[in-house]
Amino acid sequence: MAELTIAFADITGSVSVYEALGNDRAAKAIRRLTQWMGSMAMDHGGQVVKMLGDGVLLSFSDNLRAAECMASIQEQHVKRLAQWPEQLRLQVQVGLARGEVVVVDGDCFGDAVNVASRLCDLAGPEQILASSRVVDDAVRQSIRSRNLGPMSIRGRLEPCEVYRLEWQPEVMSEHMTTPSNLTDMGHISKDSVLGMIELGSPEGSKSFDLTDLPLTVGRALNNDFVVSDPRVSRQHARIDIRAGNYVYEDTSSYGSWVRFASSDNVIMLRRQECFLHGAVEISMGAPFSEKGKAGIVIRFRVVEGSMVLGAVGSEETTMQSGLFKN
Secondary structure, rough: OEEEEEEEEEOOOOOHHHHOOOOOHHHHHHHHHHHHHHHHHHHOOOOEEOOOOEEEOOOOHHHHHHHHHHHHHHHHHHHHHHHHHHHHHHHHHHHHEEEEEEEEOEEOOOOOHHHHHHHHHHHOOEEEEEEOOOOOOOHHHOEEEEEEEEEEOOOOOOOEEEEEEEEEOOOOOOOOOOOOOOOOOOOOOOOOOOOOOEEEEEEEEEEEEEOOOOEEEEEOOOOOOOHHHHHHHHOEEEEEEEEEEEEEEEEOOOOOEEEEEEEEEEEEEEOOOEEOOOOOOEEEOOOOOEEEOOOOOEEEEEEOOOOOOEEEEEEEEEEOEOOOOO
């Protein structure tokens, strides 16, 4: 077995591109982007393991060069996006993990591959999420990062310590600032400028401020947000804030399916958790569509104009920098 850093780089926003360009032209545009990411990896000493349709799987023997490559891909691609029409802006999200990997016939298998794939799913557009093995002393000295805390990863018994690599030159990181103490919120008033979050369901919507967190969602009347549907568990989920990010934790019997407005991917959670960023829809009790059936869908957003630390502004604006706005 070889110790490698594995990178999953996935493209978001392809649905609008297919609608705007048609299947053939959109497929060519996406293929050019994945090929460009592959060439960037090879320039940094990496290898292309395989193309994945809307993404690419990469491997690196040098951990630091892997992180530098992903940061360079994000930085250069964002500059290119500024010249693209709005409906054609394909963004990139990345998951990085390091560990022992089995290479068979050119393909890679192992825990690092699974973790990198999962972190890619959890990352937002233009974000790089990495495991603690990636963020060692060498990477810390070259690329700024923010510790997002432990996160449950499907297929692993122990939570994974997750970091966000801050590739934007202007973004402030934990190495440049002291994070606010989010565990002691008692001094914050109900009218705090820190903002409000809003949950909506077919039965209506309700707003909460940071002093209401953590809050519970479920069928039972003692929940903070009640969804009276038989597909929803008595206490289906818990929403909290951790390291400046909103966290959705599924506590249900049948699971939750999370879909971000900026991504085509759906994350399935069963007794697991994920960060909430951007506009989010959550199907509770069943997938969004399962042979004509669907779960009850709730919506999550931050009220427009609020100044929530590290969360989302409106459906069009995402704060990318943890505790601070870009």
